[in-house]
Amino acid sequence: MKRLLIVAHAPSENTRALRDAVERGARSETGIDVAVVAPLQSGPDDVLAAQAVILGTTENLGYMSGALKDFFDRSYNPLLERTQGLPCAVYIRAGSDGTGTRRGIETILTGLRWRLVQEPTSGRFALHAVVRYALADRTAVPAERYFRHYVRLLEREPARVAVELTHLFAAMDHAQASSSIAKILRVESLLE
Numbered sequence: 001m002k003r004l005l006i007v008a009h010a011p012s013e014n015t016r017a018l019r020d021a022v023e024r025g026a027r028s029e030t031g032i033d034v035a036v037v038a039p040l041q042s043g044p045d046d047v048l049a050a051q052a053v054i055l056g057t058t059e060n061l062g063y064m065s066g067a068l069k070d071f072f073d074r075s076y077n078p079l080l081e082r083t084q085g086l087p088c089a090v091y092i093r094a095g096s097d098g099t100g101t102r103r104g105i106e107t108i109l110t111g112l113r114w115r116l117v118q119e120p121t122s123g124r125f126a127l128h129a130v131v132r133y134a135l136a137d138r139t140a141v142p143a144e145r146y147f148r149h150y151v152r153l154l155e156r157e158p159a160r161v162a163v164e165l166t167h168l169f170a171a172m173d174h175a176q177a178s179s180s181i182a183k184i185l186r187v188e189s190l191l192e
C-alpha cells in the first residue's frame with residue numbers, strides 16, 4: 001500500500017487543528033496508509049518508506065520552524081539522489097504571507113528534486129496539498145467532471161468541507177485554470 005508521510009510541526013492549538021485537518025483529508029482517501037510524525041521525531045527512513053510527503057510548519061522569525069529545519073539538516077544528505085521526483089506538498093501557518101518560509105523550503109526541495117504538486121494558495125493556509133494528486137500522479141477523472149462532482153457534493157453537504165479540503169483545492173485549481181469567475185466564486189463561497 002502507498003504511504004503518505006505528514007511531517008508537521010504543530011506547537012499550538014491552532015496548528016494542531018490545521019495538522020489534524022490535513023490528516024483527516026489524507027485519511028479520507030481510500031487505499032493509502034497515512035503516517036503523521038513531528039519533525040523532531042522524523043528522519044530519512046520515514047521519507048524512504050513513503051511515496052509522498054506533506055510538510056507543515058509555522059513561520060518563525062521569517063523562516064520555517066527550527067524543528068522542520070532540523071529534520072532537513074538530518075535528512076538532506078541521506079536522501080540526496082534517492083528521492084528525486086517525490087511528490088510533495090507544503091502548508092505554512094504564518095501571520096503574514098509565509099514568503100520567507102516558502103522560499104526556504106522550496107530551496108531545499110529544489111536541491112532534493114522533490115516535486116511540489118500544487119502552487120500555494122496564499123492567505124488560505126498556503127496549502128500546496130492535494131493528496132489525490134500526490135499519490136495517483138493526478139487523477140484520471142476529467143477535471144470538469146471532478147469539479148462538478150465535488151462542488152455539488154459540498155454545496156449539498158457543507159459540513160463535509162473539513163474532510164474534503166483536498167478536493168476543494170483541486171476544484172479551485174481547475175476553476176483558476178479555466179479562468180471561470182463563476183467557478184472560482186463557487187469554490188470561494190464553500191471556503192468561507
Ligand SMILES: Cc1cc2nc3c(=O)[nH]c(=O)nc-3n(C[C@H](O)[C@H](O)[C@H](O)COP(=O)(O)O)c2cc1C
Nearest residue numbers: 012013014015058059060061062063093094095096
Ligand atoms: C520565536 C517565534 C517567532 C515567530 N516569528 C513569526 C514570523 O516571523 N512570522 C509569523 O507570521 N509568525 C511568527 N511567529 C508566530 C508563529 O508562527 C505562531 O506562533 C504559530 O503560527 C502558531 O500559530 P497560532 O497562534 O495560530 O497558534 C513566531 C513565533 C515564535 C515563537
